[in-house]
Amino acid sequence: MKSKIHKNNFKTNSIMNKTLKLLSILVITIAFTSCSSDDDDSQPQLQIEAETVSNLYAPQQGGQGQPVSGEFTKFNFSTGTTTTSDTEWDIAFRGTSIIINGGTSSGTTDEAERTGNGGAYITTGTFASVTEVETGSFLQDSETGHVLSNWYTYAGPPTHEISPTPGKILVIRTHDGKYAKVEILSYYQDVQPNAEYNNYRYYTFNYVYQPNQGETSFE
Amino acid sequence: MRFKSIFIIAVLFPLLCLSQQQVEKTKDTVLTQQLNEVVVTATRTIRQLSSLPLPAQLIARKELKETNRTRLNTILNEQTGLITVQNFIGGEGIQMQGLDSEYTLVLIDGVPLIGRSAGTLDLSRLSIGNIKQIEIVKGASSSLYGSEALGGVINIITEKSNKNGVHGNLMHRYGTFNENETNINLDYKKENVTLGAFVNRSSSDGYNLNNATNINTLDPYFNYTFNTRLNYNVTENTKFLASARYFLQDSDYIPTSTESGESKTREWNAHVKANHKYNEKWSSYFEFYASRYFAEDYLNNIEDNSQFSESFYKELLIRPEIRAAYKVNEKSSFIGGLGLDYETLKRTDFSTTPKFTSPFVYFQYDTNPNENLNILLGARFDGHNEYNSQFSPKAAFRYQITDKLAAKGSMGYGFKAPDFRQLYFDLEGIAGYTILGYNVVNTRVPEMLDSGEIENENDIVVPLSNFNGKLNPENSISYNFGVTHNPISTLKLEVNFFRNDIKDLIDTQLVANKTNGSGVYSYKNVKKAFTQGIEFNSSWRISNSLKIAGGYQFLLAKDKDAIEAFKNGDAFASNPGSGSFKLNEDDYFGLFNRSKHMANFKIFYTNTQHNFNTNLRVNYRSKYGILDTNSNTYLDRYDDFVEAYMLWNCAINKTFKEKYELGIGIDNIFDFTDEPTSNNDFTFINNIPGRIFYAKLNIQF
Known part of the structure; x- marks a missing residue:
């Protein structure tokens, strides 16, 4: 009766979210690394x-x-x-x-x-x-x-x-x-x-x- | 796929198997039939259906009888582009050209039915046991009928005997779910007096589509309709009509496992009309109509029998109207009318007993500049003290291009007056919120400030000066353009393009924050929407005994603000337990409860030799949205949809000894229902109970 699209999307979306999360962590890590190498004398971020x-x-x-x-x-x-x-x-x-x-x-x-x-x-x-x-x-x-x-x-x-x-x-x-x-x-x-x-x-x-x-x- | 095959059958099959021989045989019958097909709704004058410049449909008595339909909703559901939709309290209203039930005017013999619960006029209330025909005019018709005739007009014409003496019929139909329907029709005619009486009783044990609960989907009910009428032709030129109708319904009302109660509906209409023809050019009509609708219900807690809730609704309409017709010559005529609507409503959760008085005046010019062209021009003015007055013009044309081909087009303004709720509500909901009608905000909000229900001025989020003016009626401009083609006299093909541009749709808005953490809400004109599509109708009388018909409607119905929001990337969706994502433009599905595709296919077979007739009717509705599952206020593709479905109905009737007719049939042959499949699923289609076997006996005397 109800749409199946709904559930399928739920899956792709959660996968998408996980990917996004991984990506953002990656970005954050890169940002963090580059940042700290620039400002050696300040407190570590x-x-x-x-x-x-x-x-x-x-x-x-x-x-x-x-x-x-x-x-x-x-x-x-x-x-x-x-x-x-x-x-x-x-x-x-x-x-x-x-x-x-x-x-x-x-x-x-x-x-x-x-x-x-x-x-x-x-x-x-x-x-x-x-x-x-x-x-x-x-x-x-x-x-x-x-x-x-x-x-x-x-x-x-x-x-x-x-x-x-x-x-x-x-x-x-x-x-x-x-x-x-x-x-x-x-x-x-x-x-x-x-x-x-x-x-x-x-x-x-x-x-x-x-x-x-x-x-x-x-x- | 299934839809496609119906479409192919409906459209191509008749064209492919044309045979000239058959045509000859049935030509005369068809011609007579077309001449007999006259309607009064479209122009308020008697017009041949085929000559009208407006899109109109006629459901004849023959079809009502052969299909064994007993209530108005069931027959309308089998017509192209029409579908009945239930509102949240179960009223079954009509959707026409994609517009809701609020926007279609329903008339009996030209006068309006009242008693709309939450805007919906429940059509299952109407027995069709004494009906001559049902006329349907599509597109805005406020130029003749005023409020509510935004999407169109449905007019139920009651039957009047034309044979001298006493005649009548007795009908009983019995079906699954202990459905019982009884009609008694009695007519008396002597020279210039016709008396008619009609009684209908309808009852059902109800049904339950959700096995997980003991709560009925439809509670048991019974109702009666009484209708009497007197026609008196004083002279050949002076005619008098008086008719009265009374409807009574009692029903169980058990919405949950902890509360139980009853609901009652009582309705009466009284209609008096006199018309006089002064000479060949002038005639006039005097009409007086009154109707009262009364509904009440109560709920008690089952455990201790204490009262849980109680509500009532009492509406009155009185309408005197005079109308005059002037025939300039054979080619042109005028009609004009003048009248007054007086309406009152008493109900629970109202601050006052509002009284509306709205005078109206209208005229219409119908002309044929040459023998191929018909032009219709009309306008109506509705004055009002509680909301903005309305001027509703309309123009239409029909042009006979060749013998077999005609084009017609119309454009008109339609409106729906704000209903009593939107002006006078004073409701405190169980969750602590308050809803106020537009006209009571300026008195109630200061009172709530004084009483501390609203803490201080800062809690008022919309300036109260916004409520100094008047609310605008919801209104639209409707466009219809169509072509009718009769390649041969027995085959009729019609196509109509329509668009309704609707604005000032009334929506709720937050006015103030309440001390208890909830809100005060009222109404405002905000939303803009449109519905547009194509309607296709075909019917082919293959022989005197065989007729097939097919119809299809394509519909787009959208909220213009929603389109904007999707375009600007302001629409988001999410799924339980995961984050939001942005929706694209093509994720917007449109308005709730609209199917893009609706189609029907019907075969009627009559055997005059053995006195029987039989028919098969199929109706298809494509998927539609019903719930905003992901709470973004839009219907997008990630919401829940009701999947496409088809309903198959068949009937066979045989006449014995001229007077007795026995009929049997199956509604919903393949037993389609929308039963919930899981705990979090619902029954969205509450008005399709599953397969119904029935038998009927009709005795003519």
């Missing part, structure tokens, strides 16, 4: 990190018209892991909400306190096409809302599926002023919604982290 985080769990209480509450699941790009630290975090997840460690609370219950000078913006493109940070585009969370609120599309009934809107790339300034780009791949455990669509609030995302202070390039 740190390597750009490209990783995939799978099934980051971001539960919440409430919702469906009721006040939302519950702890955010915080994430730190420099360690590449979730954290419970009150200060050393960059972005945090609760349900479909994503907050950054910069700005002020939008006013929902249990929102983590911002201690850093993080920022973010959402740009359009493929993950690979975002190669340079636009430093003038950063915004911070505020009373009027979260900067990273428009990352998904809600399907409505009957599935109520939440899917990352294709082509939305999140660019993030970490709490300590470094840059990362993120593409959310799925909101469901093991990237596949179950029949009831209730294995949700599990984030899988790709990110590239530029660990060098002041560096705005992801290549």
Whole structure:
């Protein structure tokens, strides 16, 4: 009944992605090598990190018209892991909400306190096409809302599926002023919604982290 | 491949096997038949179908009877370029020239049906047990009919007895899924008075296409249609008509395993018309029409029987209209009309009970400058206080090039008034969002600010001054150009090119962010789209007993903004668990629910010696998109599609002792259904239940 093209493409696309990833790592390595040989006297540059985080769990209480509450699941790009630290975090997840460690609370219950000078913006493109940070585009969370609120599309009934809107790339300034780009791949455990669509609030995302202070390039 | 073979049969076969001898034999019948084929919908005057400058189709009583169709949706689905499409709450509306159900006006004896749930007029509501013919006019016809006649008009003409005395018929059809359909027709005629009564009962046990659940795809229902009419010819020149129709339907409503309820529909129409012919040149019509549509449903939680939801919808239309016709001479005539639509709607989730009053005036000039040329010029003005008033012109021509060849073309403006929802909605959804009609934004948003539902002014993302004006009706300019060719009198070939350029399509927009994290949405005119294509129709009466017909429509239907986005590289797609990639221009498939190719092929055989007739009808629909699986708001080639399918129907009817007709048949012979194949799959085609065996008995008296 349904199109087969869909599935075939899934395969070619994931192969394409892997190839792309390999390529970018190659490019990065070359860039890194050439860079460090040019500036012998400066600090050695740190390597750009490209990783995939799978099934980051971001539960919440409430919702469906009721006040939302519950702890955010915080994430730190420099360690590449979730954290419970009150200060050393960059972005945090609760349900479909994503907050950054910069700005002020939008006013929902249990929102983590911002201690850093993080920022973010959402740009359009493929993950690979975002190669340079636009430093003038950063915004911070505020009373009027979260900067990273428009990352998904809600399907409505009957599935109520939440899917990352294709082509939305999140660019993030970490709490300590470094840059990362993120593409959310799925909101469901093991990237596949179950029949009831209730294995949700599990984030899988790709990110590239530029660990060098002041560096705005992801290549 | 399958489509190609139908096309070849439909087009080439008749041309290849022409035989002059057969032609001679059937010439007279065909000629009489063509003269009998008159329609009133296209010009609001009685016109021969073959002389019209507009693309029009006629489904005759004979076809309705021989195919054993009982509801309007089932017969329309067998016509070229027409398909019924279900909306999300199950209403089965017509798609014509690639335009949605909202954009086709449906009339009974020239007056409109109301009661569109979410824009869709459910055609399965309409019994065709007392129908003389169905007339279909394609292309914008707002110049005569005003709102909704954007894609075209479907007019159902009821049957009126022309024999003196008491006559009638009784019909019962029984089929799979315990489908029962009963018709009683009773007519009385004495000299200048004709009385008619019609009762229909229809019921079904429903069906379930998804074995993984216990939820019915179609819930059990029953409905009744009552129709009475009186024709009184006061004198030869003064005629009077009064008719009333009542429809009642009760249905189970069990959408999930945890809730259960019922839904009810009640509808009535009353129509009074008087016409008088003053002299050879002047005649006039006075018409009064009223219709009420009422629907309600409730849902209870199965566990504790507490109420889950309840909704109702109550619409009223009253229309007085006068019309005059003036015949200048044998070659030219004018008609003009003047009227008023008064409409109200009460329903759940509305801020007020809106009342619309819209006066209208129209005229039409029909002329034949010479014996080969017919020109039609018309225009209509619809005034309105709640949205922008509309002026709808139309021009059409037909030119007889040779005896066998004619060309026709038309161009017209069509519009669809914003519906009550788009103006007056005040709905808070279960997920916390709010939808406001365009006309209530300026009062409700400040209220929401005061109550704290919207925290402060900064949360309003669209200036409220945008809502000071009026919403524009969705509108289009439609173009039709066609050629009809009768190589021999028994063979008719028609081709029509069409294009509808639609603008001001109404879409939702985010107006403000709510304190609860959700949004306030309203409506605006934004989208532009087009539908265009070619329609081909052929019919060949090989002999008095054998007729074959074939039709095909090629359709392109696209959103102009989407085309732009794909061109500019702003469209992306992704698959679960992998990153986004850019879409190319040719990845855009078009609007949802449109098939590029639709075709039909029919054979009718009548045996007068043994009093039986039989037929086989095949309908094909190519693949179409239904869900934006990858959430980029566009239908692209990586989304889910419903694959092409074909439906085969056949029927055989035999008459005994002149009065009794027994019929049997199979709908959907090869038992096609769209059953889900996996957990994450859905039933997309809910209105095709699988194979139906049926039998019917008709008694004439």
